[in-house]
Amino acid sequence: MLKLPEDQRHLFTRPFGTLYPSLDPVLPLLSGKLFYSVGDVVTEHLLLAGSPPVIAIIDGQTMRRPHNGVEIPEYQIINVKNPAGCISDELIQATKDAVNSGRIVIQVSGEEDLAVLPLALVSPINSLILYGQPGEGVVVLEISPQVREQALAFLEKFESIPETI
Numbered sequence: 422m423l424k425l426p427e428d429q430r431h432l433f434t435r436p437f438g439t440l441y442p443s444l445d446p447v448l449p450l451l452s453g454k455l456f457y458s459v460g461d462v463v464t465e466h467l468l469l470a471g472s473p474p475v476i477a478i479i480d481g482q483t484m485r486r487p488h489n490g491v492e493i494p495e496y497q498i499i500n501v502k503n504p505a506g507c508i509s510d511e512l513i514q515a516t517k518d519a520v521n522s523g524r525i526v527i528q529v530s531g532e533e534d535l536a537v538l539p540l541a542l543v544s545p546i547n548s549l550i551l552y553g554q555p556g557e558g559v560v561v562l563e564i565s566p567q568v569r570e571q572a573l574a575f576l577e578k579f580e581s582i583p584e585t586i
Contacts, residue, residue, distance in 0.1 A: 423508040423579035425535065430506075432578060436554050437537060437571070438562030447551065447561055448472060456549040459536050463553045464491045474551070476519045478536045480529040496526045505532040508576075510584055513539045520544055537562065541572040 425433070441447050444466045451472055458464040458474040461481065467474055468491065479491050480503075499519065501511040512529065516539045519525035529536070537552055541564060544550060550562040562568060 422504075422510055422582055422584045423576065424582045425506045425579050429578040432575065433535070436557075436560040437541075437575075438550070438552075438560040438568075440554055440558055440560050442558040444470060444559050447559055450561065451549065454547070454549050455545060456551060457540060457544065459533055459540065459550060459552040461491050463551050463559055466559075467551070468493065475523045476516075476525050476527065476540075478516075478527040478529065478533045478540065480531065480533040482532070491526070493526055496524045497522070498526045498528050500528050500530065503529045503531040503533065503536070506535070507531075507582075508535050508539055508579065512536060516540045517543050538572045538575055542569055 444463070448470055456474055457476040458467055459478045461479045464474060464477040464479055473493060477491065477493060477496070499515045501509065501515045503509040503512045515527045516536065519527055520543045527536070537550055540550055541562060544564045546564055546566070548564050550564070552560050554560050
């Protein structure tokens, strides 16, 4: 398991991608694109807009408070554990499995906030990852070789710790 040290958390306060104030200007960008979502609110808004993501990673929380939950009945559910501030081996494997299968909801027990990083490493080039930036809007991350390099550089800031969940 990878754990983000406290002194590195500031690196994750800025958007990793392009920040939009709402989902409305993002919806036209999704046409013909393979896209994934991380977060309950962004996933819920995509579903309400009639644009379901191929993969949704959710944790039943928004800004550390319970969220009503997101259901996509026709999708397979993969349940994983992932503590706050960490990226568990389970979550890493689930992102790989989901990208290979599609139509998956990864339901995280714990926190899904850092799932963008392992998802960016396994997502196809030119696909999109959408996630919420609390209080600011939605971030769109288009996968490119440079984005993968940046995701790896972020992951190098993490400490490897034994899996205890």
